[in-house]
Amino acid sequence: MSVENHSHHGPETLSDKIYAETGVNAARCYQCGKCSAGCPLAEDMDFPPSVIMRLLQTGLPINEEKALKSYSIWLCLACETCYARCPMEIDIPKIADCLRHESLRRKKANPKSKDIISFHRAFLDSIKYTGRLYEMGLIADYKARTRHLIQDVNLAPGMYIKGKLHIIPERIKNLRLMKKIFSKTLESKEKTR
Amino acid sequence: MSIGFYPGCSLKGSAPEYTESLLAVAEKAGLELKEVPDWNCCGATAAHNLNHELSLALPARILASAEKAGMKELIVPCAACYSRLCVTAAELRENPELRKKIAGVIEMDFECSTKILNVIEFLERWVLNSEEMKIPAPFNHKVACYYGCLLVRPPKILNFDRPEDPMTMDKLMSKIGAEPIDWAFKTECCGAGFSVSRTDLVAKLSGKILEDAEDRGAEAVIVACPMCHSNLDMRRAQINKRAGRKFRLPAIYITQAVGSALGIPDKKLGMKRHFVPVKLSMTKTKNAPAKAAVPAAQTAGKEMEA
Numbered sequence: 001m002s003v004e005n006h007s008h009h010g011p012e013t014l015s016d017k018i019y020a021e022t023g024v025n026a027a028r029c030y031q032c033g034k035c036s037a038g039c040p041l042a043e044d045m046d047f048p049p050s051v052i053m054r055l056l057q058t059g060l061p062i063n064e065e066k067a068l069k070s071y072s073i074w075l076c077l078a079c080e081t082c083y084a085r086c087p088m089e090i091d092i093p094k095i096a097d098c099l100r101h102e103s104l105r106r107k108k109a110n111p112k113s114k115d116i117i118s119f120h121r122a123f124l125d126s127i128k129y130t131g132r133l134y135e136m137g138l139i140a141d142y143k144a145r146t147r148h149l150i151q152d153v154n155l156a157p158g159m160y161i162k163g164k165l166h167i168i169p170e171r172i173k174n175l176r177l178m179k180k181i182f183s184k185t186l187e188s189k190e191k192t193r
Numbered sequence: 194m195s196i197g198f199y200p201g202c203s204l205k206g207s208a209p210e211y212t213e214s215l216l217a218v219a220e221k222a223g224l225e226l227k228e229v230p231d232w233n234c235c236g237a238t239a240a241h242n243l244n245h246e247l248s249l250a251l252p253a254r255i256l257a258s259a260e261k262a263g264m265k266e267l268i269v270p271c272a273a274c275y276s277r278l279c280v281t282a283a284e285l286r287e288n289p290e291l292r293k294k295i296a297g298v299i300e301m302d303f304e305c306s307t308k309i310l311n312v313i314e315f316l317e318r319w320v321l322n323s324e325e326m327k328i329p330a331p332f333n334h335k336v337a338c339y340y341g342c343l344l345v346r347p348p349k350i351l352n353f354d355r356p357e358d359p360m361t362m363d364k365l366m367s368k369i370g371a372e373p374i375d376w377a378f379k380t381e382c383c384g385a386g387f388s389v390s391r392t393d394l395v396a397k398l399s400g401k402i403l404e405d406a407e408d409r410g411a412e413a414v415i416v417a418c419p420m421c422h423s424n425l426d427m428r429r430a431q432i433n434k435r436a437g438r439k440f441r442l443p444a445i446y447i448t449q450a451v452g453s454a455l456g457i458p459d460k461k462l463g464m465k466r467h468f469v470p471v472k473l474s475m476t477k478t479k480n481a482p483a484k485a486a487v488p489a490a491q492t493a494g495k496e497m498e499a
Contacts, residue, residue: 021245040381040382040398041394041398044394075391075394077238077342077382077384077385077386077387078238078241078242078385079342079343079346079382079385080342080343080346080347081342081346081380081382083346083347084345084346084347084348084356084357089349091347097241097242097245097248098245100242100243101243101244101245104243115390115391116387116390116391118390119239119386119389119390120238120239120242120243121239121243123237123238123239124236124239124240124243124247126234127233127234127236127240127251131231131233131234132202132205132232132233132234133202133203133206133234133237134206135202135206135207139389142389142390151389152389152392155427158468159207159427162465162466162467162468163209163466164206164207164208164209164427164466165206165207166206170205172231172232172233173231174231177254177299177300178233180298180300181247181250181251181254181298181299182247184246184250184298185244185246185247185250185298186243186244186246186247
């Protein structure tokens with residue numbers, strides 16, 4: 001992949017960091033706007049995807065901060081439409097992943113994204129402790145984190161009757177390894193925050 | 194004949210009818226689906242949202258376990274799991290150094306040699322694979338084939354069907370006697386993992402999908418992903434409330450439709466497990482008039498602006 005856009009001599013920009021980590025180069029974007037046109041949630045975002053790309057391109061701390069603090073990066077569904085349609089084949093969902101990680105690391109996550117992040121954390125907790133997603137545990141964990149206690153309570157009986165809700169979690173045998181995988185990846189990163 | 198099988202968490206949880214119908218169809222075709230030993234969750238959206246290495250390690254352990262069990266092919270019916278496994282395999286194949294590192298994390302060596310099949314590929318290859326295949330109970334209904342995001346995107350990695358107007362599912366449905374409609378929302382996102390954290394957005398996106406399908410005369414939406422199904426089915430109350438209309442068309446798994454055409458009884462296909470009742474036998478196939486006269490490609494753009 002091309003590196004010509006990374007020949008500036010200033011301090012490392014966020015775009016440089018993303019490029020170093022993923023090989024995806026935000027500087028290649030020529031602002032055609034196709035990603036924003038196809039993004040199913042662009043209208044709900046504070047900055048549509050192409051503007052996030054532009055913010056990164058400027059390399060200015062003030063703009064990078066806007067991207068890291070944006071609600072957009074958490075609203076991204078990773079539906080991959082932008083990537084499939086980008087004429088420069090820029091893997092924008094991968095940039096979004098990177099921005100989310102960096103936003104958490106620098107403690108800059110948009111306050112509106114609290115519920116979304118809580119859901120992800122509850123989801124991963126379930127995997128860490130049982131090896132699989134335990135839906136009932138996930139919902140309980142999510143409710144405890146967000147205090148949305150009564151949400152979806154009317155859905156549970158129907159799910160139970162239709163055999164879609166299990167009271168007892170399925171556990172994999174090698175849970176020791178599961179905990180190790182988490183401590184070597186997610187948790188080792190979080191400790192360095 | 195036995196094939197490797199990675200069910201994923203949804204098929205063991207909120208999507209039992211997908212499992213039942215898949216196993217019933219496989220049995221009919223004389224196939225045994227063998228689960229990956231001690232499989233774990235693929236990490237889905239949550240893992241790659243929060244940590245890159247974790248999002249590789251979880252699928253890598255699945256791939257390594259399948260490989261160790263000697264599975265040459267692995268059927269992955271959930272589109273989200275399918276995507277995570279394919280993306281991980283592609284990334285680790287391309288980057289041997291990273292693969293070594295991940296092998297250290299999961300304490301297992303592996304080569305990403307197992308071929309990953311999605312449910313459409315599985316049906317094409319192993320079930321509806323011959324021209325003279327008997328279809329005892331043709332599924333003669335108008336259907337909207339809904340692929341969603343992760344069966345076709347990112348196309349460079351999945352290399353499966355056209356990303357904008359895929360046809361594999363349409364062809365399969367024609368094969369079993371159904372009439373697939375031309376519509377605009379084949380690969381639009383249903384809202385995926387926001388089912389709990391932003392249900393309002395799921396209601397909005399899934400509502401657009403149902404609206405286009407129903408307005409063009411589809412009697413059912415055919416799906417190949419438990420997440421799409423749960424959004425289009427279990428979230429129907431929220432969808433209807435937001436849209437201000439009552440969508441009646443059910444969301445049916447492709448394996449249920451194929452199973453039905455192969456003469457498998459509804460009960461064995463979990464047809465009663467849906468929130469939106471499947472009453473197709475009563476509707477028969479009446480040519481429900483398609484209200485929208487505009488070509489499908491045009492509505493998609495219009496909906497997006499709205």
